[in-house]
Amino acid sequence: MANIVELKNINKIYGDKIKTQVLYDINLRFEENSFNSIIGESGSGKSTLLNIIGTLDKPTNGEVFIDQNRTDTLDKKALSVLRNQTMGFIFQFHYLLPEFTAKENVLMPYKINSYKVPKEVDEWADELINLVGLAKVKNNLATDMSGGQQQRTAIARALINKPKIILADEPTGNLDSDTTENVYSILKNINKNFKTTFIIITHDQRIAEKTDRIIEIKDGRINLDLRK
């Protein structure tokens, strides 16, 4: 299978005077349609790694390839387009736009690229909202929803442009265990039905065990890489 994400010799060093190396010579490949998890202690460098994959951060050295194209050398504008078209983000803090309704939030990544929303995209948004079980609150402002509802809105939003990759950083970090189960089964279904690649950071061992591949990061290095 083709690699959708490829990292070559990634190092990340923070700071100018006092240098802190966070990632050491990371080499990683993620296959298309795979469902992956990254685990590790707090401060081990998981988020840094994910943000580098997501082009939000740049490696100090090393090469990043998304869908065979090198990204660490692209300019800001090209990266914006790349993120908008090929990636969906789900963060621990859902980061909805509180001024907009659930449905408007879901459509936002589409509108960033093209303002007019055709009927089929509008229907796709409704379908996603149904999929994450938010039909009843889709016209609520983001601030008028529970934490779980907001996180599920963020999932629907990450999917609206049918991205090839979804990057999730502790997406259930602040949800109760029932809701956590529910959110993961949604992600798993999406992976099955839409062939989306998932890279999910989690600290929940039970969740990690349900994924196809577990990568453990320890002190900025890959400590374990388990495939099922």
Next chain:
Amino acid sequence: MRLSFDIALRFLKSGKGQTLLIILGISVGVAVQMFIGSLIQGLQISLVDTTIGSSSQITISSVNKDKTIKNWERVVYEANLLSPNIKNISVSADGPANIDYEEDIDSVLIRGFNLDDADRIYKFKEGLLEGSLPFKKDETIIGKELSTKSKAKLNDKIVIVTPSGEQIKLKVTGIFDLEVSSLNDTWVVTNLETAQEILSLDSNVTSVEMQVSDVFKADEIAKQLKYTLSIEDTKVDNWKDQNQSLLSGLNGQSVSSYMIQVFVLVAVLLGISSVLAISVVQRSKQLGILKAMGIKDKDASLIFVFQGLMLGLIGAIIGVCFGFALLYVFTKFAVKPDGNPVVPIFINKGFIALSGMFAILSATIASLIPARLSSKLNPIEVIKNG
């Protein structure tokens, strides 16, 4: 771009208190600017009007030996042709004479006019306290001070001693008050024929007087007139050259009015800019997530430019309404005993439109700083720090 507009609108709507505060700030700025501007302009116009509104603004007189213009019909004709800006052309036969009121003698100025023409400049009819204009030969109107001094009442006769020593009796057909004491004191106004006879001018006149539509162009027009007149031995005076101190006073007033307006504007600008800059910080989470989702820096900046534009537009509109309300209240309550406003207000549409445009422009310029801040904002900062 349209998304930026939508987001800008939502941001403004969701921060209602802040939005209203900025709009209020802009409105007050525009209203104050408009009020001060209209007041100063009104003041200046009324000042100019009282000073020169009822007098000759361009005067053609003769520099030849006997100070007379013979071919004055030609002068009137040419002045008429020169510019549509020239109006109320009137010829006059002027000269000094003495008035003899039995116990005393006093010098006066004989002014002979074609009264219908001269009335357009001097507004004798309006100024008449009693009686009517002296259309017939040997009739006159005199000012109220001269009437008191000479004890000449309506229909009395006054005795004029001509420069050649002759005595001529004039019948007083009216008493005027032109609100300038030197005129009320010394003018003896007659028709052209009477003055020509008293002053031995034959059928000549001594000056051609006129007014202009745009009073501040009087000097230019006077220059053109001097250049085009075919009659020799004339000089062309205009009110601007004769009222330099008034003009420099007006100028100083304009400058200080502009200063006030500029400072109001700067205050508004700083206010908008700082509130918008704060709002970038407040919305940095939203901006970060929009950027993570791929919004371009340019569109992120546009959100703030649109906010500035909308705030400026709404603020300007409300400000102009405020300004009108202020002017209305002023003209209604700051009044003299006769019911007229203390300072006449001049509503200059162009000036008001300009203040409005300026507010919109400055709000937009003020938004450029926050726009730049938002363009520089890196989504990773937001995402990392929660």
